[in-house]
Amino acid sequence: MSIDRKTVDHVALLARLALTDVERARTQEQLSAILEHISVIAEADTSQVPATAHILPLENVMTADKSRPSCTPEELLANAPAREGEYFRVRAVLEE
Amino acid sequence: MAELWQLSISEALDKLARREISAADLTRAHLDRIEAVEGRVRSFVTVTDQDAMREAEQIDRMRGEGEALGPLAGIPLALKDVLCTKGVRTTCSSRMLEHFVPPYDATVVSRLRQAGAIAVGKTNMDEFAMGSSTENSAFFPTRNPWDLDRVPGGSSGGSAAAVAVGEAMGSLGSDTGGSVRQPGALTNTVALKPTYGRVSRFGLIAFASSLDQIGPFARSARDAAHLMNVIAGYDRLDSTSVNRPTPDYLAALTGDVKGLRIGVPKEYFVEGVEPGVKQVVDEAIKTFEGLGAEIGEVSLPHTRYGVAAYYIIAPAECSANLARYDGVKYGFSARDGVQDLVQTTATTRAKGFGPEVKRRIMLGTYALSAGYYDAYYLKAEKVRTLIKRDFDKAFEQFDVLIGPTSPTVAFKLNEKLSDPYAMYLNDVFTIPVNLAGNCAISIPGGFSDGLPVGLQLIGPSFGEETLLRASDAFEHATDFHTRWPALPQQKRPPRARK
Numbered sequence: 001m002s003i004d005r006k007t008v009d010h011v012a013l014l015a016r017l018a019l020t021d022v023e024r025a026r027t028q029e030q031l032s033a034i035l036e037h038i039s040v041i042a043e044a045d046t047s048q049v050p051a052t053a054h055i056l057p058l059e060n061v062m063t064a065d066k067s068r069p070s071c072t073p074e075e076l077l078a079n080a081p082a083r084e085g086e087y088f089r090v091r092a093v094l095e096e
Numbered sequence: 097m098a099e100l101w102q103l104s105i106s107e108a109l110d111k112l113a114r115r116e117i118s119a120a121d122l123t124r125a126h127l128d129r130i131e132a133v134e135g136r137v138r139s140f141v142t143v144t145d146q147d148a149m150r151e152a153e154q155i156d157r158m159r160g161e162g163e164a165l166g167p168l169a170g171i172p173l174a175l176k177d178v179l180c181t182k183g184v185r186t187t188c189s190s191r192m193l194e195h196f197v198p199p200y201d202a203t204v205v206s207r208l209r210q211a212g213a214i215a216v217g218k219t220n221m222d223e224f225a226m227g228s229s230t231e232n233s234a235f236f237p238t239r240n241p242w243d244l245d246r247v248p249g250g251s252s253g254g255s256a257a258a259v260a261v262g263e264a265m266g267s268l269g270s271d272t273g274g275s276v277r278q279p280g281a282l283t284n285t286v287a288l289k290p291t292y293g294r295v296s297r298f299g300l301i302a303f304a305s306s307l308d309q310i311g312p313f314a315r316s317a318r319d320a321a322h323l324m325n326v327i328a329g330y331d332r333l334d335s336t337s338v339n340r341p342t343p344d345y346l347a348a349l350t351g352d353v354k355g356l357r358i359g360v361p362k363e364y365f366v367e368g369v370e371p372g373v374k375q376v377v378d379e380a381i382k383t384f385e386g387l388g389a390e391i392g393e394v395s396l397p398h399t400r401y402g403v404a405a406y407y408i409i410a411p412a413e414c415s416a417n418l419a420r421y422d423g424v425k426y427g428f429s430a431r432d433g434v435q436d437l438v439q440t441t442a443t444t445r446a447k448g449f450g451p452e453v454k455r456r457i458m459l460g461t462y463a464l465s466a467g468y469y470d471a472y473y474l475k476a477e478k479v480r481t482l483i484k485r486d487f488d489k490a491f492e493q494f495d496v497l498i499g500p501t502s503p504t505v506a507f508k509l510n511e512k513l514s515d516p517y518a519m520y521l522n523d524v525f526t527i528p529v530n531l532a533g534n535c536a537i538s539i540p541g542g543f544s545d546g547l548p549v550g551l552q553l554i555g556p557s558f559g560e561e562t563l564l565r566a567s568d569a570f571e572h573a574t575d576f577h578t579r580w581p582a583l584p585q586q587k588r589p590p591r592a593r594k
C-alpha cells in the first residue's frame with residue numbers, strides 16, 4: 001500500500017496542517033510504510049463480526065438542568081492568544 | 097537506615113502518623129533528591145517546589161492541631177504533564193501547550209489533593225502521550241535511571257523515572273496503548289492500567305478517548321493500592337466513568353494466590369521477545385506455581401492484529417481530539433505572516449505539533465477520509481471485537497493472564513527514532529488490553545544484563561483487586577521491586593534552575 005503526493009496534500013488540507021515540502025515527502029514515505037504494516041488486518045475474518053467503537057455499553061448520560069459553579073470568563077480568557085474585551089480575537093473569517 | 101526518599105508510601109504514612117517525621121521533612125527529602133539527580137535523569141518539565149513545601153507545612157499544621165487528614169496526607173507524588181493542574185502550567189510536553197495554565201484540576205488531581213497528597217511536579221512525556229520512549233517530548237528526552245544511555249519507555253517516561261529514582265513516592269501516568277505499563281517495565285516500577293471507566297478521565301488531555309485511562313506508578317503493589325483507593329471511582333464529569341462501588345484495594349492484598357488460575361498466552365512468547373525477557377517471565381511463572389497458583393496455556397489468536405488495529409483507531413481518535421488546537425482559545429498561535437483563519441489554523445498546527453503528532457494526525461485523518469473508512473477504521477473496529485472476544489474466552493478459564501510487558505528491555509536513545517513502526521511494536525503486548533478495555537499491571541519481574549524486565553499480569557474488567565493481590569504475593573516471594581538503580585555520576589553539568 002502506498003499513497004501518492006496528491007493524497008498527502010489532500011489529507012494535510014483536511015487535517016489543517018501546513019506541512020513543508022520536506023515534511024510532505026517524508027509523510028508520503030512514512031505513511032506508505034506504516035500502511036503496508038497495517039494492511040495485515042485485511043487478513044482477519046470479520047464477515048460476521050460487529051464493530052466495537054467503545055467497550056462500555058454506553059448510553060446517554062443525562063444531568064439535571066441546574067446551574068452550578070464554573071470558570072469565570074476572565075479565567076477562560078486567561079490563556080487566549082489574543083482577545084478583545086470578553087471575546088477571543090481571530091483573523092477575519094470572511095473577506096472584508 | 098534508608099533515606100527518607102527510599103521509604104514506601106505505607107512506611108511513610110506510619111512514620112507520619114507516629115510523628116517520627118513531618119510532611120515537610122519528607123517533601124524536602126524528595127525535593128533534595130530531585131535537585132541531586134534531575135540533571136542526569138530529567139523526569140520533570142516543571143518542579144512545583146514552593147507549592148509542595150507550603151502544602152506539606154499545612155499538613156503538618158493540621159496534624160498538630162488534631163484535624164482530620166486524608167489517606168495520603170503528606171505523601172509527595174508526581175503527575176504526568178497531561179493532567180490538568182489549576183494554576184500550574186500543563187504542557188503535554190508540546191510547544192502547542194508550552195504556556196498553557198489550566199483553569200481547573202483534573203478529577204484525579206483534586207482527589208489526590210483532597211487526600212492530602214503533595215504534588216512535587218509535572219513529569220515529562222512523549223508529546224500528547226504519543227510514543228514509547230519519551231524522546232518525542234518537544235523539550236528534552238528523559239533518561240532511564242538504570243542506564244542513562246537508554247530510554248525510560250513512554251509515553252509516561254517521566255512519571256516512571258521519577259518513581260524509579262526516588263524523586264517521588266508514586267506518580268500518575270496515562271495508558272492508551274501501554275504508556276503506563278511499558279515505562280513501568282523498563283524502569284522496575286509497578287504500573288497499573290485500570291479498567292476503562294474505573295478512573296475518571298476528566299481533566300486528562302485527550303489523545304484517544306475510547307482507549308485512554310489514567311493509572312498509578314509505585315514501588316510496590318501495596319503502594320499502588322494506596323493510590324488506587326484515592327483515584328478510582330465514579331465521576332459525573334466523565335460520561336464514560338463507570339458507576340459502581342470502589343473496593344478497598346488494600347484489603348485485597350491477602351498475600352495468597354493458592355488456586356489462582358493463571359493463563360499463559362502462547363502468542364506472547366513469539367519471535368521478537370528477547371531471550372533474557374523470556375527467561376525472566378518463565379522464572380516468574382515458576383514462582384507463581386511455587387506459591388500454589390495453577391498454570392495453564394491459553395490462546396489469544398487475534399493478538400497479531402492488535403498493533404495494526406490500534407494504529408488505525410488511536411490515530412483516528414487523535415485526529416478528531418486534536419482538532420481543538422486551532423490557535424484561538426488557548427495554546428500556541430501563529431499570527432505573523434498569515435492572512436486568514438484557515439491559514440492561521442494550519443500554520444499554528446504545523447508549527448505547534450512535533451513530527452510524531454503530525455504523523456498520527458495525518459494517519460488518522462487518512463483512515464477516516466472518504467473512500468478509506470471501511471477498509472481501515474471500520475475493519476479495525478471489527479478486529480477490536482475479535483480481540484475483546486479473545487480475552488472474554490480466556491477469562492472463562494483463567495483469573496489472570498501472564499506474559500512479558502514489553503518484548504525487550506530498555507533500548508538506547510535514538511535507536512528506534514527513525515523507524516516509526518519499529519517503535520510501535522514496543523506495545524505489541526500492551527495494546528490488546530486497551531482495545532478490549534480490561535485491566536493489566538506491569539511489575540518488576542527480574543533483570544536481564546542488569547536491566548529491568550517487566551512482568552505483565554492481565555485481568556478481566558474490574559479485576560484490579562486480583563492483579564494487585566497476585567502482584568503483592570509475587571513481591572513477598574522476590575526482592576526485585578526493592579532494588580534501586582545505581583545512578584552513575586554526573587555526565588554533564590546540571591541544567592540551570594529556573
